Amino acid sequence: MKVGFVGLGLMGEPMARRLLSAGHEVRVTSRRRDSAAALEAGGAEWAATPRDCAVGRDLVMVMLPDVATVELAVLGPEGVLAGGPAIVADMSTTAPELSERIAARAAAAGLSALDAPVSGGPAGAEGGTLSIMVGGDPGTFAASVPVLRVLGTPRLLGPAGSGQRTKLVNQLLVAATVSGVAEAWSLATSLGLDLAAVHDVISGGIAGGPLLDFMWPRLMRGDVAPGFKIDQMIKDLRLALTEAEEGGLDLATARGAHQRFQDLSTTGHGELGTQAIVRHGSLHPNTSDRSARQ
Incomplete structure (x- = not known):
């Protein structure tokens, strides 16, 4: 299939590479x-522009960092839709409202669109194991599945915007888990425990999971390089909180995580990985006080 790919960052480059390797x-x-x-x-x-990238393509995938960038790259005068691809699949995490507008603009031009955000991080992009959350028309989804399966496991979740709304649910769970692991790490450090032994024990129980296994070893070696950046999480949580407020929900966990990440970004840590949440002042264990009491 003739595929276009817009955005070659931490996720986009390995995704495009897999498509190329698949022929x-x-x-x-x-x-x-x-x-x-x-x-x-x-x-x-x-291609010099998203429009040029899209001309004559069966499918164009978009993987960009924020709502404004996606809007310009897809709907702008030099955007993807101006190039007339058969299908545009926005795989970024953006506002559901934007996905609905993209779908409407595509339909008006006789084209098709999917919102298809992903979860799995750079490792999932490299290995083709991404979870792909798709919103859109069933026929458009079916036509895109052979390409999407090169990248991971796609699932159609409903009409336009449904993929993005599901991704925001995913990101709320990720943020809550990252915050929980960071607090657990800080508590274990404060208690003077053997951190490697703690991880070995709890990873085999109900508290175990991929995020624990990703974060804990990195925290032990002080690795805060991004698999997913703090500034990206701030954006995703802001979108989730907006959707929640419109539904009359108060997501206290999301608000707390958003504030911690925002504090870190304000002090120049926004490009670090989300595991750097342990650098937030509220999570610094005071081991000297504990030692004095023992």
Whole structure:
């Protein structure tokens, strides 16, 4: 299939690479051409704009960092829809309302659109094991499945916007778990426990899970490199909180996590991985006081 890919960051580059390796004709574009160097060496075609990336494509995938960037890249004068691809699949995490507008604009132009955000991080993008949450028309989804399956497991969840709404539910759970692991780490540190032994024990019980196994070893070695950036989580939680407020819900856990991440971003930590939440002042264990009491 002739595929376009817009956005070659932590997630986009390995996703585009998998599509190329699977034998699809891939055309790519990004803010920086150097991010496409390895893909071009492997046979991908470069396009100067999202519009150029989309011309003559069966499917164009978009993986960009925020709502405004997606809106411009898809709906702008040099955007994807101006290039007339058969299908555009926005795999970013954006506002459900934007997904609905993209779908409406695509339909008015005789094109099709899906919102198809993903979960699984860079490792899932590399390994083709992403969970892909899709909103849109069943026929459009069916036509896209052969390509989506190269990247992971796609599931149609309802009409336009449904994929994004499901991703916001996912991100609320991720943020809550990241916060919980960070607090558990801080408590274990404060108690003077053997941190490796604690992880071994709790990972085998009901508290175990992928995020615990991702975060705990990194915290032990002080690794705060991003698998998912703090600033991205702030954006996702803001979207989730907006949806919740419209439904009359008070998501206290989401609000607390959002505030901690926002505090860290304000002090220059927004580009770090979300595990850096342990650097928040509220999570600094006071081991000296405990030692004095023992």
